[in-house]
Amino acid sequence: MNLHLLTSLLVTLTNAAFETQQHWIDNGRADIRRAWASVPNYNLAQNVILMVGDGMGVSTVTAARIYKGQKLGKYGEDYKLAFEDFPHLALSKTYNLDRQVPDSAGTAVAMVTGVKVNMGTLGLTGEVPYQKNCSQVREDRKLKSVLDYALEEGKSVGIVTTTRVTHATPAAAYAHVPHRDWESDADMAGIPGCEQVKDIAYQLIMDNPNINVILGGGRQAFINNSSSGGKRQDGRDLRENWKRHRASSGLRYAYVETKADFDQINPDTADYLLGLFELSHMTYELERNASKEPSLTEMVDKAIRILKKNPKGFFLLIEGGRIDHAHHDNLGKKALEETVEFDNAVRKVTELTSADDTLTVVTADHSHVFTIAGYPRRGHNILGIVDDMPENEMPVDKMPLLTLGYTNGPASKRVNYTEVDTTDNNFKQPGCVQMPWETHGGEDVAIYAQGPMAHLLHGVHEQSYIGHVLMHSACLGEYKNDCDLDKREKMKSGFCGTSRPVSSIIVILGVLFKVVLDMELL
Ligand SMILES: *[C@@H]1O[C@H](CO)[C@@H](O)[C@H](O)[C@H]1NC(C)=O
Ligand SMILES: *[C@@H]1O[C@H](CO)[C@@H](O)[C@H](O)[C@H]1NC(C)=O
Ligand SMILES: *[C@@H]1O[C@H](CO)[C@@H](O)[C@H](O)[C@H]1NC(C)=O
Numbered sequence: 001m002n003l004h005l006l007t008s009l010l011v012t013l014t015n016a017a018f019e020t021q022q023h024w025i026d027n028g029r030a031d032i033r034r035a036w037a038s039v040p041n042y043n044l045a046q047n048v049i050l051m052v053g054d055g056m057g058v059s060t061v062t063a064a065r066i067y068k069g070q071k072l073g074k075y076g077e078d079y080k081l082a083f084e085d086f087p088h089l090a091l092s093k094t095y096n097l098d099r100q101v102p103d104s105a106g107t108a109v110a111m112v113t114g115v116k117v118n119m120g121t122l123g124l125t126g127e128v129p130y131q132k133n134c135s136q137v138r139e140d141r142k143l144k145s146v147l148d149y150a151l152e153e154g155k156s157v158g159i160v161t162t163t164r165v166t167h168a169t170p171a172a173a174y175a176h177v178p179h180r181d182w183e184s185d186a187d188m189a190g191i192p193g194c195e196q197v198k199d200i201a202y203q204l205i206m207d208n209p210n211i212n213v214i215l216g217g218g219r220q221a222f223i224n225n226s227s228s229g230g231k232r233q234d235g236r237d238l239r240e241n242w243k244r245h246r247a248s249s250g251l252r253y254a255y256v257e258t259k260a261d262f263d264q265i266n267p268d269t270a271d272y273l274l275g276l277f278e279l280s281h282m283t284y285e286l287e288r289n290a291s292k293e294p295s296l297t298e299m300v301d302k303a304i305r306i307l308k309k310n311p312k313g314f315f316l317l318i319e320g321g322r323i324d325h326a327h328h329d330n331l332g333k334k335a336l337e338e339t340v341e342f343d344n345a346v347r348k349v350t351e352l353t354s355a356d357d358t359l360t361v362v363t364a365d366h367s368h369v370f371t372i373a374g375y376p377r378r379g380h381n382i383l384g385i386v387d388d389m390p391e392n393e394m395p396v397d398k399m400p401l402l403t404l405g406y407t408n409g410p411a412s413k414r415v416n417y418t419e420v421d422t423t424d425n426n427f428k429q430p431g432c433v434q435m436p437w438e439t440h441g442g443e444d445v446a447i448y449a450q451g452p453m454a455h456l457l458h459g460v461h462e463q464s465y466i467g468h469v470l471m472h473s474a475c476l477g478e479y480k481n482d483c484d485l486d487k488r489e490k491m492k493s494g495f496c497g498t499s500r501p502v503s504s505i506i507v508i509l510g511v512l513f514k515v516v517l518d519m520e521l522l
């Protein structure tokens with residue numbers, strides 16, 4: 001049976017079940033109560049978690065919400081992702097120092113260091129241009145990240161991603177290179193003047209020996225090019241360097257590259273964990289072999305259990321990194337499935353931590369040119385073609401319109417989708433302009449936050465402000481001695497805020513005064 005017909009039939013059958021007037025009244029009242037109950041949390045953040053859905057623009061969040069709801073047998077539009085329950089929300093202006101529409105390196109640096117820099121660069125100030133040239137790299141142009149500052153305060157730190165651990169977003173937390181592609185020494189071989197600048201994998205292992213948890217893909221940049229898939233030309237096996245360092249310091253550690261070994265790790269007895277599950281990126285969630293690779297949620301679970309043993313707390317950077325890759329290939333369903341798994345990871349974070357002492361910020365580095373269009377009926381398959389189109393609103397070529405689309409990208413031109421399974425895992429929504437890869441989008445992305453000082457995310461912010469909130473909440477870096485701890489204590493005890501008892505007294509005095517006035521007693 002025709003797939004699209006089937007979906008519209010199902011929708012027609014369930015049309016009668018739309019929400020009643022009373023539902024919206026109850027729903028609105030519940031939201032009012034929730035908003036009233038939301039009080040700012042002035043605690044000192046013990047733990048700080050930054051979760052980046054790479055490329056997870058607002059249209060992706062909306063489509064993923066509908067997609068996840070529909071997978072659960074609901075209409076989808078009214079479904080809520082885990083992070084959509086966070087009490088604080090803001091917008092992030094994602095542009096790079098030198099680009100209107102940004103890339104992932106510059107944006108990630110903004111978020112973890114609090115400073116906007118040039119597209120494509122990692123951990124270096126805006127004086128350093130994006131180029132395969134080291135002449136502008138200088139010690140005093142290196143930026144410190146919230147990961148560095150957390151380590152300085154004795155916190156545990158970790159990085160979890162579905163991309164290569166040397167890819168732009170994770171590398172922003174620890175590396176300093178003028179070109180994000182320098183993941184192994186082979187990627188920067190033969191460039192004169194770069195002898196002092198090391199590749200990203202080298203910097204991760206040799207310059208950052210204290211990172212507790214590193215989980216993701218990207219083994220290729222760590223191993224010699226004589227071993228299959230390896231890229232390194234310096235003869236090093238950085239996995240061995242990592243193990244040797246820990247062994248010689250008497251630390252409790254484990255290196256894993258299979259799901260079976262990963263499952264064996266007891267987070268109570270391991271303080272350091274390096275997991276490199278693929279030579280390159282980890283596989284898309286839709287194609288993941290669960291007996292070979294852990295999911296993002298499983299990695300997050302293990303990471304938090306390892307990190308939370310530290311009484312001084314932890315910083316964790318989590319990236320759902322392949323939402324972006326799927327979009328670049330116009331693979332809408334894969335992008336949504338990656339977003340759903342990212343949301344599962346957010347739920348795991350909320351289960352394993354408390355909003356009392358843990359600031360969790362969920363955001364995207366940038367958007368994509370991804371759209372949700374037409375006027376499909378309520379509950380219509382988000383991966384489908386727009387149903388119920390009046391004849392005079394049909395596309396001029398008379399071929400069906402897809403709900404999801406891109407304004408550019410590699411997918412072939414529009415065709416007649418009537419007999420096409422648009423719900424296939426590898427179906428590509430077409431881009432209007434043919435490009436080798438679909439591009440990022442330049443509009444703002446959302447920031448969702450809960451926990452100590454999350455209310456500081458409250459409007460339209462520069463993306464770099466996220467780094468400031470992360471540091472300020474936990475008194476790190478820039479804010480080590482300037483994080484308003486006294487003021488926070490006062491706000492908590494209600495002396496200088498509008499605490500309920502104080503404001504009630506003011507209201508009562510006001511009412512009495514008015515009564516006195518009305519009675520013309522004065
Ligand atoms: C690097 O840049 C400097 C200054 O812009 C230039 O003099 C030098 O030739 C460049 N090096 C390479 C290898 O291109
Ligand atoms: C690394 O690979 C090269 C060949 O590409 C080989 O000659 C060399 O012995 C290897 N080094 C180590 C330490 O395995
Ligand atoms: C491997 O590395 C060696 C240097 O150690 C280099 O000469 C050789 O070209 C590399 N091989 C490949 C396949 O990249």
Ligand SMILES: *[C@@H]1O[C@H](CO)[C@@H](O)[C@H](O)[C@H]1NC(C)=O
Pocket residue numbers: 289290291292
């Ligand atoms: C999944 O991985 C396991 C372990 O490597 C392998 O035995 C199995 O064949 C794989 N399954 C699929 C469907 O590829």
Ligand SMILES: *[C@@H]1O[C@H](CO)[C@@H](O)[C@H](O)[C@H]1NC(C)=O
Pocket residue numbers: 397398399416417418419
């Ligand atoms: C699209 O395909 C359907 C079914 O194959 C067909 O009925 C319809 O006429 C086609 N539309 C166009 C514009 O070719």
Ligand SMILES: [Zn+2]
Pocket residue numbers: 054055103104324365366
């Ligand atoms: Zn990105």
